Amino acid sequence: MSAQFIDGKAISASIRQEIREETARLAERGIRPGLVVILVGDDAASQVYVRNKAKACEELGYHSEVVRLPAETSQHELLGLIERYNADPAIHGILVQLPLPKHLEEKPVIDAIAVEKDVDGFHPVSVGNLMIGDDALLPCTPSGVIELLKRSGISPAGKHAVVIGRSNIVGKPVSMLLLRENATVTICHSRTPDLPAVARQADILVVAVGVAKLVKKDWVKPGAVVIDVGMNRLENGKLAGDVDFDDVVETAGWITPVPGGVGPMTITMLMANTLKSCKRANGMG
Ligand code: GUN
Numbered sequence: 001m002s003a004q005f006i007d008g009k010a011i012s013a014s015i016r017q018e019i020r021e022e023t024a025r026l027a028e029r030g031i032r033p034g035l036v037v038i039l040v041g042d043d044a045a046s047q048v049y050v051r052n053k054a055k056a057c058e059e060l061g062y063h064s065e066v067v068r069l070p071a072e073t074s075q076h077e078l079l080g081l082i083e084r085y086n087a088d089p090a091i092h093g094i095l096v097q098l099p100l101p102k103h104l105e106e107k108p109v110i111d112a113i114a115v116e117k118d119v120d121g122f123h124p125v126s127v128g129n130l131m132i133g134d135d136a137l138l139p140c141t142p143s144g145v146i147e148l149l150k151r152s153g154i155s156p157a158g159k160h161a162v163v164i165g166r167s168n169i170v171g172k173p174v175s176m177l178l179l180r181e182n183a184t185v186t187i188c189h190s191r192t193p194d195l196p197a198v199a200r201q202a203d204i205l206v207v208a209v210g211v212a213k214l215v216k217k218d219w220v221k222p223g224a225v226v227i228d229v230g231m232n233r234l235e236n237g238k239l240a241g242d243v244d245f246d247d248v249v250e251t252a253g254w255i256t257p258v259p260g261g262v263g264p265m266t267i268t269m270l271m272a273n274t275l276k277s278c279k280r281a282n283g284m285g
Contacts, residue, residue: 003252011151012264023061033278034063035093036085041071041101056267071101079112086114093119093274119273137273142174144265145227156183162202164188170208170229213244223253229262
């Protein structure tokens, strides 16, 4: 039997509808969520991401600012801009698009963002809050994965979740969130011996390594939930995930397609974080 698709586009659309309704209710009280996206340089993929973020803000009725800075912007100038937005009451979320040009250091930039406006969830205090289970703004792709599971009626509680990948952006935080949802979590990486055998133990397999079509059907327990965070551009121009979808689809019980699985959730969760931050700033949660 073929796996059921986890439709990230449809789930994302229904979350955005909920956000739209809540934003309209806030507007009646004169409250409007605000997001600033800062882009340094002219990386082509980043330009597309930034445009999509601004478009999402517009569609939801948010206040949106996009600051495009030249590639040669100094660290000092960038930190000064962040300081300004930290103090701006119309802005509830600050996102500095990564990667930054080589001469800029990422860490001091992320550290400079006010924790309450850290809608990426990358600030060390946000990461610490996630780790100890305190209320935090959660990183967008990992929280998108958890939303996909919940809204598909899949509970991680008591399940064995295997995460392949240990990045700060996806692998580590998604592991922590699955643990918070009472899964037993195994984190694998490039030095894990016999990766297919470990993956095969998973009830929920999350793959975030950036290697096209790495995961084959003999890596998947029959009926398992397979969440593919990968987005790899093939030589023919097509997008492929980290999972060999055609090979795995008959074995898995549930699977996210690429595109249309995890991808659409990332900006949606960014919008959810901005709304959450706005409500907090107005004493509503
Ligand atoms: N570049 C690619 N993905 C992301 C993201 O989620 N946040 C930021 N800030 N930069 C990115």
